[in-house]
Structures are given as structure tokens and as C-alpha cells.
Amino acid sequence: MxxxxxxxIIFSLLLASTVLWMASAGTNKSEKDxxxxxxxxxxxxxxxxxxxxxELGESxxxxxxxxxxxxxxxATRSFEVFAQEYDDSSLMVPEWxxxxxxxxxxxxxxxxxxxxxxxxxAAMGEVGETCARCHVDTMPDVYNKYYxxxxxxxxxxxxxxxEGPKPWVEAKMKYLLxxxxxxxINIKQGNQSxxxxxxxxxxxxxxxxxxxxxxCHDSEPRYYVSDDIQTMIGDMGSNxxxxxxxxxxxxxxxxGSSCHKCHIIHIPPxxxxxxxx
Numbered sequence: 001m002x003x004x005x006x007x008x009i010i011f012s013l014l015l016a017s018t019v020l021w022m023a024s025a026g027t028n029k030s031e032k033d034x035x036x037x038x039x040x041x042x043x044x045x046x047x048x049x050x051x052x053x054x055e056l057g058e059s060x061x062x063x064x065x066x067x068x069x070x071x072x073x074x075a076t077r078s079f080e081v082f083a084q085e086y087d088d089s090s091l092m093v094p095e096w097x098x099x100x101x102x103x104x105x106x107x108x109x110x111x112x113x114x115x116x117x118x119x120x121x122a123a124m125g126e127v128g129e130t131c132a133r134c135h136v137d138t139m140p141d142v143y144n145k146y147y148x149x150x151x152x153x154x155x156x157x158x159x160x161x162x163e164g165p166k167p168w169v170e171a172k173m174k175y176l177l178x179x180x181x182x183x184x185i186n187i188k189q190g191n192q193s194x195x196x197x198x199x200x201x202x203x204x205x206x207x208x209x210x211x212x213x214x215x216c217h218d219s220e221p222r223y224y225v226s227d228d229i230q231t232m233i234g235d236m237g238s239n240x241x242x243x244x245x246x247x248x249x250x251x252x253x254x255x256g257s258s259c260h261k262c263h264i265i266h267i268p269p270x271x272x273x274x275x276x277x
Contacts, residue, residue, distance in 0.1 A: 140268035
């Protein structure tokens with residue numbers, strides 16, 4: 001078989017399979033049957049449900065913080081806030097009420113009133129276990145639906161190629177991929193000149209395709225341990241020491257936003273691993 005014909009056939013099969021995959025993913029599982037419709041209203045004007053979960057989690061942790069600091073009076077106050085937040089959040093998504101265990105929350109309160117600290121933590125562990133189960137079951141779909149943009153929107157973007165503008169999928173398969181893999185293939189074959197040709201193709205296509213990625217990636221990459229976050233942590237400490245607690249809280253929210261972005265990236269694949277075991 002002629003080499004050019006063989007390459008054309010292979011490319012056509014790869015392109016067809018890629019397009020078929022993207023087309024077959026026409027309906028997101030999370031939008032179809034993975035998440036309850038009642039959740040939509042809590043993301044229509046911002047991540048209201050997420051904020052409620054933050055308040056719920058912080059009030060629960062507040063009980064532990066106050067107990068650790070021998071402040072039982074405020075531990076009781078933290079519990080009262082937590083119990084109310086727990087009840088309120090249970091009404092937001094009726095389909096998820098099965099994850100809530102109000103009896104265990106009452107056990108926490110009773111143990112706290114009796115000064116039975118081990119009992120408080122035992123009941124808290126029961127509550128936390130059901131919280132974790134809900135997170136594993138639902139959080140990946142929530143992130144997929146409400147936080148991740150749809151990669152299929154990129155497929156119609158046209159990219160400059162040696163043949164002129166081509167759809168993103170075709171440009172990727174025919175030029176970006178062949179340029180990248182061609183570097184390795186030619187290196188293995190000891191062909192420096194063709195390795196350079198493949199590199200030039202890859203470099204050009206990499207730059208040409210960057211604009212398509214810019215529809216989602218519109219800022220410099222940041223990591224939760226990067227210098228800017230470390231600076232924020234230092235600033236938060238300085239504000240606390242100086243008594244500027246409101247400023248410290250604003251900074252803390254900024255740090256928390258960075259943490260949440262890390263969660264969006266890493267939690268779905270990690271929970272998928274847990275779900276598969």
C-alpha cells in the first residue's frame with residue numbers, strides 16, 4: 001500500500017473516532033440523570049450551595065476548635081449554629097436528605113450538654129461519615145456541571161494549519177499530534193533533520209492553538225503553594241497580629257478560593273478512584 005494512502009487512512013480513522021467520541025458525549029450524565037434538578041436554583045446566581053456548605057463545615061469545625069481551646073461556652077454556641085445550618089442545608093436539595101442524620105446531630109448536642117467530650121466526637125464522626133459519603137457520590141458531578149466548561153465548545157474553533165484554517169479536532173490530529181509524536185519517532189530513527197521539521201510543526205501548531213485554549217485559560221496559572229499564596233498567608237498572619245481581623249478574613253477567603261480551585265482539579269479523578277473500589 002502507498003505510504004501516503006496508509007497515512008491518510010490512519011488519520012481518517014483517528015479523526016473519525018475522535019469526532020464520534022465527542023458527538024456521542026452529546027448529553028452530560030450529570031445534566032441528564034446524575035444530579036437533581038433542585039440543585040440548579042442554588043447555582044443560578046452564583047455558587048450559593050457551595051457557600052452554604054462552607055458555612056456548614058466551618059460551624060462544625062468550630063465545635064472542635066472551641067473544645068480544643070477549652071472554650072465550652074463557645075463550643076455550645078458553635079454547635080447551635082451548626083445544628084441550624086445542618087437543618088437549613090438539608091432542605092435545599094430534597095433528593096439528598098437521605099445523607100443527613102439529624103439524630104446524630106442531636107447526640108452531639110446532648111453529649112456537649114453533659115460534658116461528655118468523647119461522646120461529642122463520636123457523634124461528630126458519625127455525621128462526618130455521611131458527609132463524606134455524599135461528597136464521594138455527588139461532588140464530581142457537581143464540579144463537572146457547574147464549574148468545568150464544556151470542552152466540546154472548542155471543537156468548532158478554526159485553527160491555522162499548513163492547509164489553511166481547520167477545525168480544532170482536525171488541526172490537532174493532523175498537525176499538532178503528528179508534530180509532537182514525529183519528534184520522538186525521528187529521534188528514535190536517528191533522523192535529526194526530520195526531527196527538526198517535526199519540532200517546527202509542533203511549535204507552530206502549539207502557538208496557533210493557544211488562542212482556542214484561552215477561552216477557558218484566561219489567567220496565569222496559580223498553585224495553592226505558589227509564592228502569591230504564601231504571601232497571602234503571611235499577610236493574613238500579620239493582620240491577625242495587628243488586630244485587623246476583618247482584613248485577615250478577606251485574605252482567608254482569597255486563600256480558600258485557591259484551595260477550592262485545587263479541589264475542582266483533583267477531587268473528581270480521586271473520587272472516581274474511590275468509587276471504582
